Amino acid sequence: MKREIKGMLTGLGVTFRTMMKPAVTVQYPHEREDPAPRARGVIALKEENCTVCMLCARSCPDWCIYIEGHKEQRPPRREGGRPRSVSLLDRFDIDYALCMYCGICVEVCPFDALFWSPEFEYSETRIADLLHDKFKLGEWMASVPEPEPLEMGAEVKGKK
């Protein structure tokens, strides 16, 4: 019986000490915690870097990226050269209702056209509004953080 009362009192001591500490919760809509810079919140598209190579759409595990594009002839760079053909993006949609936020598309992009942004407040009342087109994806570019420094002992790769 004595032991039981002691056990109860030590437990109450823990709750009492916690009561004296400041609260760890955050009242979300009024105050917000910023997620880590690496947090996978939303994918941003830098349209001028995209060459419509379709690598992201093909490597997506649930195929939620829709890309359409066309080729255009541009005048040659030098006098007498051949005309260049340029791929232009018509449609770049990501369906965030399907997206699993795995980041494979960002990783496979060879031309650095896709970036992660930690922004997360884009919930919608209609599920169809979660399909972000290329203009909306382009707007997220403003919230993409700079690459952060790495920890001691990390090998710095020569990044373009």
Next chain:
Amino acid sequence: MTTTDLPPPGELPEIAVDPAAFRHLADAQVNVELDTGDMVLNIGPQHPATHGTLRLVVRLDGERVVSADPIIGYMHRGYEKLTEFRTYPQITTLINRIDWLSSFANEVPFIDAAEHLMAIEAPPRAQYLRTILTELSRIATFVLFLGEMGLQVGAITPAFYGFRDREYVLNLIEAVTGGRFHPNFNRIGGIKDDLPWGWISECRGVMNKVLASCDEFDDLVVGNPIFQKRTRSIGIIPQELGAAYGVSGSNLRASGVDWDLRRDGPKYLVYDELDWQVWTHPDGDSFARYWVRLQETRESARMVLQMLDQMPSGPLMAKVPRIIKVPAGEVFVNTENPLGEMGYYVISKGATGPFRTKIRSASFSNVSILPWLLRGVYVPDIVTILASLYFILGDIDR
């Protein structure tokens, strides 16, 4: 599974608890002279005490359980089949979702299997990062259990404490991997990215917080007389029977079996370079399972602190081709996940994806002992036994 082909509860091995504790197993028929007939009670699949869509059909005689049948499959997502139509890098993002509480630990055995087949090995720094993140996910899983178990016996305070500490650990995981629940951070031949600046000191601080809150759980839950009354000598898994059912992980160690794949299995990650110990408890009851997980949380925090001190520098990725094709072959890799032994049997035919994958998940085997374990217990104890076994429905149904 039916209860008829199980060994009778009378033939039990000797264990450390009072034999009188087996009275509740000894005869399930209490009201023999007052034959009231059995009542069938359906618990779940939508029931807060079952942690997901586990359905239990329980036949009751008064307040005692005559038989209990777990009915699973309400959350079957077909991951074994899905892996046949994905490439290896895509699969890691799927298998994150098997056991969503410790998703990083799920990736490790699968990536290990693919690396075995390709005969490559991740560089030491990547191995250390993998081990740190695996142990962090173990802490995140167990800390939630430590709180939630209190909730199941009627104490709501520990649940908040558990979520508070889990949040610290999840923030750490998010700062490295970018995902709180689904890191998808392992790559074949290494790991995706290095630690961000300042992470190591932050991680040290959080580990000390975790160690301190383990002491809090010691005072708050373990020493609590009500908690002890509700868990001591309840839901006892005998050693041999647990092993025969394939119960693994902390549930088996709580029955006194000194078996941990991190130490006893084939070498994986860097556990052999660390100074740590395997905790066991002789009793095998709900209390023992809580106690073992509490000690393992401490041990994991100490392991992380050690690894932060001795982390080597160097590259993070071995040399791998850009398009990963795994050579033909078969391999089975099993590791010690927070919930128990998790294994992947991968058959490759040389393509970009596996030909067939068999997933051995811990919770499936852990709940298979439920019909035996629940026989003869009182109705309120069903909840505590279910909570102390600590399964994840995604891990059962896959």
